[in-house]
Amino acid sequence: MKTRHGKLAAALAVLLGTTFLAAASFAQEVDSKRIEANNPNDWLTYHGSYNSYHFSGLTQINTNNVKNLSVAWIHIPGHSTRGLQSMPLAADGVLYYTGSYSRLFAIDGASGQVMWSYFPELDDALVARQTHSPYNRGAALGEGKVFVGTVDGRLIAVDAKTGKPVWDTKLIDSQKLTIGFTGAPLYVNGMVVIGSQGGEWPVRGKIYAVDAATGKLKWDFQTIAPTDETKKTWGNDSWRVGGGGGWMPGGYDPETNTIWWGTSNGDPLYDWSGPDYMTTGARPGNNLYISSVLGLDAATGKLKFYHQENPHDVWDFDSAVGEFLMIDRGGQKYVVHPNKGGYIFVYDRSANVKNVWPIAHNINYVKSIDPKTGELIGRRDMSAGKQADLLCPHISGGVSWNSGSYDPKTGLYYKIGNEWCMHLEVLKTTPVTEPQVQLDIGANFTIAPPPDGPIYGHLDARDPITGAKKWEVRFPEPPLASVMSTAGGLVFVPDARGTVHAYDANTGKELWSHSDGTGHQGGIMSYSAHGKQYVAVVAGFGGMASDDYAPTFGGVFKSMPRDDGALVVYSVK
């Protein structure tokens, strides 16, 4: 029996090895043309393709058979501190994804067998000193490599076939500045683009473009006052510690060779200026380019255009959400971008505002936003001290940093809105930059339900241009993960409790659900391997938004681990 088992194992090893080799040998290099072509068998970049639709064109799993969807395989990455937050990618039947500590895995998409893994050696002492760490939100593919950022300020390229490191470029002095990279990079035309953390740290966050072949820096864009003119929008030289950065991957418009990227908030997060924010407070002025969407020339990194969604943002309702949906309708080319404050901005392809509509119902940081100009109307600028009224939405946002999904067949945008608020006391702070930069919030706060009822979240099916709502599904806790729609007429929502739901894209009727055993706060995507469609979702809770769930909601969240996770892959047998 022993011999027989040995022979069987050897045969299996050969078979599996052949499978891996076959999968690897089929692999063609990923480039911008291939990403733009958007073959539904693949998911080549964080947002699915450059159009940011988070939509799968595959139809094998559809409204008729989704009831038969079941687990095909599971992968446990281990050491999932603060859960799993990444978006898996797939090329030629091979699935790539990242875990905490920027650990990379390449997995046979059909069998679930690990082909290789790469665990970068990080500065553990630095990681121990960081707050927004050590989670990672994804990788990028291009030119036979997999690219991943690290929380100690590096961008790493790994050979997509072997998992061997190709180059490792230090971009940020994280040991001094504390910030690093948590977001996925974006591959564009021979470059890997990635944005730093920033926001509520007294630093000047940047967006970097690195040569995909060599790892050498090609250009960077200073998000905080890159010119003398923009320095004038920061009184008292406050640009020196302005925050900014852009920690989620943006989009790309191939027609104009323009990278669209959203920037973070300013430092301190809650300025105490009150209504005279142009002349008083910690950072007097509009503070370019915090909380803005930028159009950068992909070749040079030069700014082509911008729109500052929240001038002098004092609420952390930044523009870092990386969705830039490129939608053509009625001869007009639009870009749709959700702002964390709960408004959806609709632009033309030069960031001129075409419409603004709210997806969250509880918003009071402004009375409204002019849908024609994007101007904030009735903005609420807080002075130091306890705020008498709730501030809505909560700091975790009217929308999450995770993505919605646009289905070009239904013409609907499926997006989660969050209904939650906060009690707030604004305090004057002094930025700490020695010996190492420290977080600089500028307030004490607690989460609170909206004035008219409990906290909840809702999946909306909306017209992305007008905001007209077709249907809505409510959740007792805001779902934090990304949403995916498919050509099979389905919308998938991984919720915070740990259940994945599939809805009819036209009606919102629930057709299927399955528990992954722990909460979701990352990506979901679909791909094809050996002619079969799979749906892959990461499960694993813990982090800046989800850590509020246990004290706020209790129940299943009380015992939900915040250092665990799994990649769960579904198919129809």
Add this chain to the structure above:
Amino acid sequence: MKFPARCLTLFLLCAAPVVPAMAQPEPAASNLNVEQLFASTCGFCHSDGGRVAGKGPQLMNTKRSDDFIRNRIKHGKEGAMPAFGSTFSDADIDKIIHYIRTLKPDQP
């Protein structure tokens, strides 16, 4: 919350180490403004200045010992609490512990 001058004086007196003859010089007193520190750095997790549970535990009325708190501030906890041992002096940390011990509920 204001930090009463009387408390601070009392704290500094009580916290003054017993210095034997020929001992090392007394460590520099902390200039740390702990109230501000909570608003800038700690309060993201320890809500309302540490008075209520948030991402991190409630600190007001904590049953943890001074040694436990000191160790946690210095070394952190993986995936939950950053390590501040290279940022704050022992005197700073003593001051933070004192702030925690004297936390009172918010006045309505």
